[in-house]
Amino acid sequence: MRFSRIVFATSIGFASAALVTGVNAQRGTPPPSAPATVPSPGRGPNFPQQQRALADPAVIARGRGLFGVSCASCHGHDLRGGDQGGPNLLRSSVTLTDQHGELILPIVHGARAANGMPPVPLPDADVIAIAEYIHSVLAEAGRQGRPPEADAPDPDILVGDAAAGRAYFDAHCTACHSASGDLKGLATRVADPRALQNLWVSGGGGRGRGAAAAGPPITVTVTPASGTRVEGRLVRIDDFVVTLIDGTGARRTFTRHGSDPAVAVHDPLAEHRQMVARYTDADMHNVTAYLVSLE
Amino acid sequence: MKRLIIAIVLAVPVLLAGQSSPGLDPASILQPLAANWPTYSGDYTGRRYSALTAINRGTLDRIGLAWTTRFTAGAGPDGLGNGVPTGGRGGSAPVPVVVGGLGTGELNTGGPAAIRGSILVVDGTLYVSAPDNAWAVDARDGTVLWHYYWKTRGGTHTGHRGLGMWHGYLFMEMHDDYLVSLDAKTGHERWRREISDFDQQYFSSMAPVIVGDHVLVGTGDDLDAPGFLQSFDPETGALQWKFYTVPMKPGDPGLETWSSLDAARHGGAQVWVPGSYDPDTHLYIFGTGNPTPAYTVGRGEGDNLFTCSLVAVDVETGKMAWYFQTSPHDMHDWDSTQTPVLADAPFGGRPRHLVLTATRNGYFFVLDRVTGEHLVTTKFGSAANWALGIDEKGRPTRNPAKDATIPGSIVTGSTTNWPPPAFSPDTGLFYVPENNSYSIFYLMDPDPRGSMGLGGTQSAAVALAGNFITAIDYRTGKAAWRHELVGGGGATGLLATAGGLVFAGDGAGNLVGFDATTGDAIWHARIGDVSNAPETYELDGRQYLLTAAGDGLFAFVLNDESR
Numbered sequence: 001m002r003f004s005r006i007v008f009a010t011s012i013g014f015a016s017a018a019l020v021t022g023v024n025a026q027r028g029t030p031p032p033s034a035p036a037t038v039p040s041p042g043r044g045p046n047f048p049q050q051q052r053a054l055a056d057p058a059v060i061a062r063g064r065g066l067f068g069v070s071c072a073s074c075h076g077h078d079l080r081g082g083d084q085g086g087p088n089l090l091r092s093s094v095t096l097t098d099q100h101g102e103l104i105l106p107i108v109h110g111a112r113a114a115n116g117m118p119p120v121p122l123p124d125a126d127v128i129a130i131a132e133y134i135h136s137v138l139a140e141a142g143r144q145g146r147p148p149e150a151d152a153p154d155p156d157i158l159v160g161d162a163a164a165g166r167a168y169f170d171a172h173c174t175a176c177h178s179a180s181g182d183l184k185g186l187a188t189r190v191a192d193p194r195a196l197q198n199l200w201v202s203g204g205g206g207r208g209r210g211a212a213a214a215g216p217p218i219t220v221t222v223t224p225a226s227g228t229r230v231e232g233r234l235v236r237i238d239d240f241v242v243t244l245i246d247g248t249g250a251r252r253t254f255t256r257h258g259s260d261p262a263v264a265v266h267d268p269l270a271e272h273r274q275m276v277a278r279y280t281d282a283d284m285h286n287v288t289a290y291l292v293s294l295e
Numbered sequence: 296m297k298r299l300i301i302a303i304v305l306a307v308p309v310l311l312a313g314q315s316s317p318g319l320d321p322a323s324i325l326q327p328l329a330a331n332w333p334t335y336s337g338d339y340t341g342r343r344y345s346a347l348t349a350i351n352r353g354t355l356d357r358i359g360l361a362w363t364t365r366f367t368a369g370a371g372p373d374g375l376g377n378g379v380p381t382g383g384r385g386g387s388a389p390v391p392v393v394v395g396g397l398g399t400g401e402l403n404t405g406g407p408a409a410i411r412g413s414i415l416v417v418d419g420t421l422y423v424s425a426p427d428n429a430w431a432v433d434a435r436d437g438t439v440l441w442h443y444y445w446k447t448r449g450g451t452h453t454g455h456r457g458l459g460m461w462h463g464y465l466f467m468e469m470h471d472d473y474l475v476s477l478d479a480k481t482g483h484e485r486w487r488r489e490i491s492d493f494d495q496q497y498f499s500s501m502a503p504v505i506v507g508d509h510v511l512v513g514t515g516d517d518l519d520a521p522g523f524l525q526s527f528d529p530e531t532g533a534l535q536w537k538f539y540t541v542p543m544k545p546g547d548p549g550l551e552t553w554s555s556l557d558a559a560r561h562g563g564a565q566v567w568v569p570g571s572y573d574p575d576t577h578l579y580i581f582g583t584g585n586p587t588p589a590y591t592v593g594r595g596e597g598d599n600l601f602t603c604s605l606v607a608v609d610v611e612t613g614k615m616a617w618y619f620q621t622s623p624h625d626m627h628d629w630d631s632t633q634t635p636v637l638a639d640a641p642f643g644g645r646p647r648h649l650v651l652t653a654t655r656n657g658y659f660f661v662l663d664r665v666t667g668e669h670l671v672t673t674k675f676g677s678a679a680n681w682a683l684g685i686d687e688k689g690r691p692t693r694n695p696a697k698d699a700t701i702p703g704s705i706v707t708g709s710t711t712n713w714p715p716p717a718f719s720p721d722t723g724l725f726y727v728p729e730n731n732s733y734s735i736f737y738l739m740d741p742d743p744r745g746s747m748g749l750g751g752t753q754s755a756a757v758a759l760a761g762n763f764i765t766a767i768d769y770r771t772g773k774a775a776w777r778h779e780l781v782g783g784g785g786a787t788g789l790l791a792t793a794g795g796l797v798f799a800g801d802g803a804g805n806l807v808g809f810d811a812t813t814g815d816a817i818w819h820a821r822i823g824d825v826s827n828a829p830e831t832y833e834l835d836g837r838q839y840l841l842t843a844a845g846d847g848l849f850a851f852v853l854n855d856e857s858r
Binding site for chain 1: 448449450451492493494495496516517518519520557561587588678680696700701702703704705733735737738739740741742744746747748749750751753755756757758759760780781782801803804805807816819821
């Protein structure tokens with residue numbers, strides 16, 4: 001609810017290794033989260049379900065089997081609820097509060113029959129094993145209320161029309177890019193279509209805070225009212241200071257007073273980024289469908 | 296007669312407490328914001344507008360650093376709270392740490408503090424918070440007077456938004472869901488009370504807002520738990536009322552906007568940023584958070600009331616007077632929790648009691664705060680692309696094609712967030728951080744049951760589109776000026792003053808003073824990344840400017856020309 005949780009588009013060989021940084025760098029928010037598949041450190045202590053000691057693996061394994069036989073048809077094989085109306089057990093106040101089956105046991109034995117939960121005639125030890133299995137699943141839940149990782153493969157994002165994508169590419173991209181030149185073998189270098197799409201839409205460059213990110217360098221021209229024009233790679237800029245590294249490798253910092261010195265920033269990817277506002281989602285899907293053919 | 300005697304007996308401890316530690320009279324928060332900063336927004340209006348004028352466009356070049364202090368969280372080098380070398384860079388004496396909390400201390404051993412909330416200023420003392428830690432500080436020189444440290448049980452440790460004060464008592468939410476009351480003189484714990492269920496993964500960081508004898512507290516949660524606002528007795532910690540922001544039982548208003556009662560009860564709408572208070576109507580007006588699951592199906596196609604809404608609740612009863620939903624059926628985790636601004640100002644040719652808010656979805660709203668009548672909606676996020684338009688009620692109409700989709704949709708990011716806006720009655724301008732960026736939102740979990748919490752999606756940031764401080768004319772909703780922040784970061788929360796100034800961090804390491812009328816940057820100090828909204832106070836006849844940057848507090852003062 002409260003963070004910028006943006007997975008940053010990591011580029012692999014489109015222009016050069018680079019990272020889009022600095023987007024929505026709200027003060028007071030933690031670093032952007034990693035993809036769900038990568039555990040994200042630095043989020044601090046966690047909740048009771050992730051802290052408690054789990055039961056013996058044999059008990060959990062037995063509970064898993066019992067759950068599949070007696071519970072999954074209503075509560076879902078993944079505990080997230082089922083077609084027959086059983087509630088999601090991963091967000092249930094009962095399972096979240098229960099320690100070792102003491103709250104679950106009476107419900108399994110009929111305490112909520114009036115609410116539609118039929119009594120299930122299981123021995124207490126079996127119900128407790130099921131409870132311990134549920135707790136083992138709760139322990140695997142992701143950050144910010146995400147369910148545990150599923151086994152399901154990521155959905156296929158390739159829905160676009162490659163021919164239409166090629167036409168779009170020919171009309172809008174060939175001034176700078178070529179399928180037989182800089183983009184030759186692109187789909188081999190970036191095999192995952194989602195990563196490829198993130199890469200080409202972002203342009204693979206970056207303009208983070210201080211423009212320190214790799215990629216085609218952002219340059220700046222500084223022209224004092226009285227003095228010589230200086231050009232170089234942009235290190236940092238704000239309303240008050242601009243810093244660059246000039247052709248000799250020297251670091252030069254200028255104090256800014258309004259329009260003196262005149263400062264002109266040249267970002268090779270500026271146009272690429274401005275194009276993002278103009279793509280329709282269909283354009284994007286079509287171009288991606290075309291680019292994955294550049295093996 | 297018997298009843299009368301009981302009433303008198305019960306009243307005595309309150310009177311005694313009030314006399315023994317006068318502290319902050321709650322009625323003083325009703326005064327225009329000037330020498331003190333006694334509540335989250337400075338006063339109840341949410342304007343963050345100070346009447347102090349000594350620091351103004353003509354004198355700003357004469358302010359200089361008065362003191363700076365760095366804060367270390369935790370129990371100190373021996374883990375027992377002894378001899379923590381906290382205090383001014385000038386080397387103030389260590390203070391003992393008052394230790395509370397139910398954890399073991401292993402989860403939050405300490406380190407540089409993260410100061411990301413409001414700082415209370417009451418009669419020469421500052422009250423500062425960071426997650427699990429609070430300090431009293433001498434406002435004249437930054438000396439730490441006491442340090443309170445809470446051993447946490449865990450929970451999602453977001454930024455902490457500050458303390459509340461009532462007479463001689465402080466109130467602080469802890470991330471593991473306790474409301475703790477401290478003695479303001481000593482930092483010793485008076486009582487603690489669990490305000491939400493840690494097992495349901497609530498986490499609590501809001502600055503309590505004290506109105507009369509009500510301590511108003513919200514809490515947070517990402518795991519599909521219901522949101523609520525509660526009111527507690529400042530003396531005893533007893534619960535006075537609890538207002539749920541989603542339907543909890545058959546017949547509750549708004550239930551028809553959910554697919555089922557079960558969906559509503561897991562629907563979110565957390566209350567994690569302080570609201571504002573109108574003493575004329577006794578209405579506390581606050582914003583609610585996103586629905587859950589945030590990005591996927593699982594809650595029907597309705598509006599999902601009262602998520603992403605501005606809600607007005609009677610502070611005496613906890614009953615809702617009106618609501619206005621600023622993001623119907625949100626699909627992007629765009630909480631509308633931003634602190635609203637109350638303004639008494641002409642509108643449509645007559646004086647009106649207004650409430651203004653600029654929400655995370657990129658839209659600005661003006662309502663009549665007595666009735667909830669809608670007056671203005673405009674888009675202030677210049678790039679915001681997720682809506683098709685504005686409906687007859689003044690609400691943005693979501694474009695379902697810009698939800699997270701399997702092949703990806705290009706959507707603008709949060710235009711603003713918890714950092715608070717400001718409003719100047721002198722300029723009639725509402726000042727707010729405006730951040731523009733594009734991300735590709737992917738639906739990763741197309742399960743027809745929906746995901747949970749913030750799950751089922753991935754997003755990739757693909758382009759910046761400019762960050763600004765934007766000044767909006769409340770009468771039209773149009774920008775009077777937009778100051779681009781070229782350093783790459785977004786603005787912090789804002790402060791407006793009667794000196795014709797607006798202060799904010801620029802996202803590039805500077806604390807900046809802007810001309811409130813033109814948006815020109817006319818003063819700055821490079822103190823590092825400003826991490827809260829700047830504040831101002833007056834002491835010994837001198838005006839101070841106060842802000843936090845990470846673990847440091849920085850107090851600037853206007854130097855007297857004669858000194």
